[in-house]
Amino acid sequence: xxxxxxxxxxxxxxxxxxxxxxxxxxxxxxxxxxxxxxxxxxxxxxxxxxxxxxxxxxxxxxxxxxxxxxxxxxxxxxxxxxxxxxxxxxxxxxxxxxxxxxxxxxxxxxxxxxxxxxxxxxxxxxxxxxxxxxxxxxxxxxxxxxxxxxxxxxxxxxxxxxxxxxxxxxxxxxxxxxxxxxxxxxxxxxxxxxxxxxxxxxxxxxxxxxxxxxxxxxxxxxxxxxxxxxxxxxxxxxxxxxxxxxxxxxxxxxxxxxxxxxxxxxxxxxxxxxxxxxxxxxxxxxxxxxxxxxxxxxxxxxxxxxxxxxxxxxxxxxxxxxxxxxxxxxxxxxxxxxxxxxxxxxxxxxxxxxxxxxxxxxxxxxxxxxxxxxxxxxxxxxxxxxxxxxxxxxxxxxxxxxxxxxxxxxxxxxxxxxxxxxxxxxxxxxxxxxxxxxxxxxxxxxxxxxxxx
Ligand SMILES: Cc1cc2nc3c(=O)[nH]c(=O)nc-3n(C[C@H](O)[C@H](O)[C@H](O)COP(=O)(O)OP(=O)(O)OC[C@H]3O[C@@H](n4cnc5c(N)ncnc54)[C@H](O)[C@@H]3O)c2cc1C
Numbered sequence: 001x002x003x004x005x006x007x008x009x010x011x012x013x014x015x016x017x018x019x020x021x022x023x024x025x026x027x028x029x030x031x032x033x034x035x036x037x038x039x040x041x042x043x044x045x046x047x048x049x050x051x052x053x054x055x056x057x058x059x060x061x062x063x064x065x066x067x068x069x070x071x072x073x074x075x076x077x078x079x080x081x082x083x084x085x086x087x088x089x090x091x092x093x094x095x096x097x098x099x100x101x102x103x104x105x106x107x108x109x110x111x112x113x114x115x116x117x118x119x120x121x122x123x124x125x126x127x128x129x130x131x132x133x134x135x136x137x138x139x140x141x142x143x144x145x146x147x148x149x150x151x152x153x154x155x156x157x158x159x160x161x162x163x164x165x166x167x168x169x170x171x172x173x174x175x176x177x178x179x180x181x182x183x184x185x186x187x188x189x190x191x192x193x194x195x196x197x198x199x200x201x202x203x204x205x206x207x208x209x210x211x212x213x214x215x216x217x218x219x220x221x222x223x224x225x226x227x228x229x230x231x232x233x234x235x236x237x238x239x240x241x242x243x244x245x246x247x248x249x250x251x252x253x254x255x256x257x258x259x260x261x262x263x264x265x266x267x268x269x270x271x272x273x274x275x276x277x278x279x280x281x282x283x284x285x286x287x288x289x290x291x292x293x294x295x296x297x298x299x300x301x302x303x304x305x306x307x308x309x310x311x312x313x314x315x316x317x318x319x320x321x322x323x324x325x326x327x328x329x330x331x332x333x334x335x336x337x338x339x340x341x342x343x344x345x346x347x348x349x350x351x352x353x354x355x356x357x358x359x360x361x362x363x364x365x366x367x368x369x370x371x372x373x374x375x376x377x378x379x380x381x382x383x384x385x386x387x388x389x390x391x392x393x394x395x396x397x398x399x400x401x402x403x404x405x406x407x408x409x410x411x412x413x414x415x416x417x418x419x420x421x422x423x424x425x426x427x428x429x430x431x432x433x434x435x436x437x438x439x440x441x442x443x444x445x446x447x448x449x450x451x452x453x
Contacts, residue, residue: 052209070203070212074182076102077427078420079215081189081202084112085409086393086416087221088172089137093420094219095179097444099427101420102213103181104204106188107330110172112223114409115165116330118245120272120279122161123366124408130158133362133372136450137175138413144171150273158368164273184213189222192230198387198432199231217423217433218389221416224290225337225395233382233389234340238400242295243284243332244302248310250321252276259318267309268322277325282306282332289333299331334394335407341397342434343378345406355453358438360418360445362453363411373405374453377438380419387432392419414450421445 054068078094080087083105091103113119122142125134132139142161145152151167154160176183186206193201193212201214220227225235248268252275269280282302287294310324343356345363356376363373379397380390391397392415394407405411422441426433429440442452 070210073184073204073208073211073213074102075214076100076182077216078102078219078423079104079202079213079217080219080221080392080420081227082112082221082223082393083107083110083172083183083185084221084223084393084412085114085138086223086412086419087112087219088176089141089413089416090219090221090392090420090423091181092137092175092179093417093448094424095181095420096448097421097424097428099424101179101181102184102215103176104184104187104189104202104213106186108185109169110176111165111168113330113332114163115169115172116328117332118165118247118279118326118328118330119281119332119409120162120165121270121281122163122409124405125364125410126158126160126366126368127364127370127372128368130368131364131372132157133364133451133453134410134414136414136417136445136448138410138417139449141168141171141175141413144175153271153273160366162270162272162279167273189226189230192218192227192232192389194231197232197385199227199389202227202230216388216427219392219416219419219423220389220395221392221419223333223336223394225339225391228339228382228386228389228391228395229337231386231389232384233386234384235337235395236340237288237290237337238335238403239286239288240333240335240403241283241285242287242289242298242334243282244299244306245282245328245332246280246306247272247325248278248280249323249325250276251278253321255318255320257318259316262317262319265309265313265316265319265322267306268313280306284332289336295331295333302331303327335403336395338395338403339380339391339397340383341379341391342381342383343376343397345373345375345379345396345398345402347399347401349373350402350405359452360422360438360441361411361414362451363405363408363414365405366408372453373402375406375411375415375418377418377422377436377441380415380422381434387434388426390419390423390433392416417448417450418445421448 077099080091095101187204191203269278350373358377359374360377361375393412398406
């Protein structure tokens with residue numbers, strides 16, 4: 001800071017003047033340091049009418065949407081839609097494999113259910129002998145979390161680690177930026193751009209309006225298979241339990257002596273890297289996670305249930321300090337659409353120990369009681385003739401009995417990794433994803449430290 005520029009002026013130049021009163025000065029004890037003066041605002045345009053309006057109209061009792069040209073927000077090699085555990089890994093993998101990559105996410109952060117859904121327990125990477133099969137970029141994330149203070153606990157062979165959601169969001173920003181992935185947050189994919197059965201991009205809604213991003217290959221990491229469904233790929237529509245995760249605080253202040261003899265309150269969850277804070281899973285009823293009225297009902301009912309159960313816990317002697325820190329911003333949808341792929345991950349193959357020539361990943365379980373099971377590339381590729389789109393994460397092609405293993409976070413890292421590399425190879429070799437030379441994909445995956453058995 002130059003001698004002639006004081007701290008307040010410096011913050012103003014940096015566009016942080018609002019912080020000058022709130023954070024830049026040391027508050028005296030008890031002083032309120034909330035919103036105050038010192039912000040900047042100006043008129044960008046006055047008397048403006050929203051451009052490029054194409055409002056729906058009612059014609060003969062039907063709501064009709066007129067056609068219009070859309071602006072193109074970006075043109076890229078690989079477009080990854082959905083910034084959850086699968087999408088983030090897919091974007092990093094494709095970029096490291098040499099493709100130009102754009103990652104689009106409907107919310108304001110990365111991680112999907114892992115962070116926004118507060119699903120903090122990493123399950124699904126272990127097989128017999130406490131061997132860890134999920135390696136590659138997902139494991140790199142775990143190693144990086146290891147180096148941060150208070151980011152991950154229980155990182156040891158045969159154990160299931162638990163992460164801090166903010167640390168995970170932070171590490172994903174770091175890795176996405178390091179890789180050079182172009183990102184748009186607050187963008188909701190609503191339609192595919194399709195010519196002759198080939199997906200050419202995706203249409204998004206955001207505060208900037210309805211725009212398109214064009215791409216040579218699209219990776220659908222939306223969890224719900226939104227993009228492959230928009231594009232015309234065949235899928236199975238399933239119901240599953242929809243829950244809502246929460247975090248509970250002050251468990252380290254429970255008075256054990258006072259609590260002796262009282263029944264232990266239910267729904268207090270398991271530990272996290274933050275002392276005294278637990279994450280609480282909630283199974284919820286089996287419903288259709290694509291139905292907006294159902295999702296609304298789940299949110300409202302679960303929130304009431306969680307609040308009430310913590311209030312009940314607080315009435316238990318010794319548990320008075322316990323409180324509800326937060327309910328997850330993202331409702332816990334487990335499975336909705338799964339792709340009908342060229343191949344399917346099945347329990348029969350797990351039991352038979354099938355080894356696929358097109359293996360692109362190996363999955364595990366939460367306990368060391370499983371053999372490793374292989375994920376074939378065909379499980380990411382649509383069975384019918386819809387081109388240029390690959391699935392990653394909890395919406396890949398999987399039978400009912402394997403879905404609860406496939407959807408675990410490390411296995412989503414693994415399928416995201418495979419989809420990202422395969423998309424980059426398809427772009428590089430100017431071929432359709434179903435035609436990629438799988439040996440080339442496997443070679444790059446191994447170079448990126450993935451384990452393929
Ligand atoms: C309640 C609950 C408890 C669970 N417990 C565990 C556990 O203990 N351990 C474990 O390992 N796994 C657990 N799971 C499973 C695991 O959390 C998820 O299956 C996994 O995180 C899914 O990752 P994903 O990247 O495939 O999908 P998601 O995490 O759902 O990510 C999809 C991303 O795409 C975005 N998106 C969706 N649609 C669009 C769109 N149209 N346009 C733009 N963006 C879009 C979403 O906002 C999200 O960020 C649990 C799941 C739930 C629901």
